[in-house]
Amino acid sequence: xxxxxxxxxxxxxxxxxxxxxxxxxxxxxxxxxxxxxxxxxxxxxxxxxxxxxxxxxxxxxxxxxxxxxxxxxxxxxxxxxxxxxxxxxxxxxxxxxxxxxxxxxxxxxxxxxxxxxxxxxxxxxxxxxxxxxxxxxxxxxxxxxxxxxxxxxxxxxxxxxxxxxxxxxxxxxxxxxxxxxxxxxxxxxxxxxxxxxxxxxxxxxxxxxxxxxxxxxxxxxxxxxxxxxxxxxxxxxxxxxxxxxxxxxxxxxxxxxxxxxxxxxxxxxxxxxxxxx
Numbered sequence: 001x002x003x004x005x006x007x008x009x010x011x012x013x014x015x016x017x018x019x020x021x022x023x024x025x026x027x028x029x030x031x032x033x034x035x036x037x038x039x040x041x042x043x044x045x046x047x048x049x050x051x052x053x054x055x056x057x058x059x060x061x062x063x064x065x066x067x068x069x070x071x072x073x074x075x076x077x078x079x080x081x082x083x084x085x086x087x088x089x090x091x092x093x094x095x096x097x098x099x100x101x102x103x104x105x106x107x108x109x110x111x112x113x114x115x116x117x118x119x120x121x122x123x124x125x126x127x128x129x130x131x132x133x134x135x136x137x138x139x140x141x142x143x144x145x146x147x148x149x150x151x152x153x154x155x156x157x158x159x160x161x162x163x164x165x166x167x168x169x170x171x172x173x174x175x176x177x178x179x180x181x182x183x184x185x186x187x188x189x190x191x192x193x194x195x196x197x198x199x200x201x202x203x204x205x206x207x208x209x210x211x212x213x214x215x216x217x218x219x220x221x222x223x224x225x226x227x228x229x230x231x232x233x234x235x236x237x238x239x240x241x242x243x244x245x246x247x248x249x250x251x252x253x254x255x256x257x258x259x260x261x262x263x264x265x266x267x268x269x270x271x272x273x274x275x276x277x
Contacts, residue, residue, distance in 0.1 A: 001030060002029065003031055003110050004033065005035055005105060005112070006032050007036070010073075013117070016148065018074055031089070035101070037100045038094060074088075111142075112142050113142070113143040145272075153239060154182070158239065159233060160241075161188075167244070170276055171244055172210075180214075187232075188218065189228075194223055240270050244273075245273055
């Protein structure tokens with residue numbers, strides 16, 4: 001059974017992403033590991049020699065109480081969507097969020113991470129600007145990033161960006177497994193720029209290899225890669241966009257959408273970021 005890590009700060013953004021996590025767990029027949037992390041403030045114990053331990057104990061207890069109060073709300077969401085049979089376990093961890101995500105991935109043998117792309121209590125910085133690429137490239141399991149405005153809808157079309165490299169093919173096969181479980185189509189996009197070096201023979205060999213699969217290949221000549229991908233999402237009715245983690249600069253632009261108004265308005269679908277060695 002696939003194990004899905006769902007880090008949450010219990011914000012509205014995270015709760016919206018939880019719905020995606022539930023539905024994804026249903027698709028891959030997986031279970032959820034809910035992770036909440038918190039960082040205790042640093043105190044100089046020379047000023048609090050007697051109360052030092054008490055302060056930390058009370059802070060940890062308040063985090064536990066919040067965690068205990070919020071979990072039933074998530075279970076209620078699962079019940080409303082008739083997904084309460086999905087197994088859920090919980091982790092409350094002190095310390096750095098990325099460190100704890102990595103630790104949980106290792107200890108819980110996680111297959112996927114699903115997470116909202118912004119949140120309260122300092123999580124915004126985790127997903128904005130240069131940190132976005134660091135997060136996605138910092139873990140080696142596929143990560144579904146759910147923008148705040150991305151309401152869940154049935155996955156019918158999965159977008160996949162490629163450079164037609166061997167490692168891309170490995171990721172595409174993984175996406176196909178997900179697509180078949182939800183009876184979705186995969187639309188594969190290659191943006192051919194002036195610097196592109198992919199031959200027509202390579203593209204033809206891919207098309208032949210995947211001829212029996214629910215895949216369409218699109219080759220678009222344009223030097224504006226981000227804008228082309230965003231147009232592709234809009235005009236091809238993409239429900240989830242899959243990208244390999246080598247496109248770090250693209251992630252930074254998407255999650256901090258200051259490039260154009262078009263990005264800010266239209267980009268409201270999840271991204272499945274896949275790490276391929």
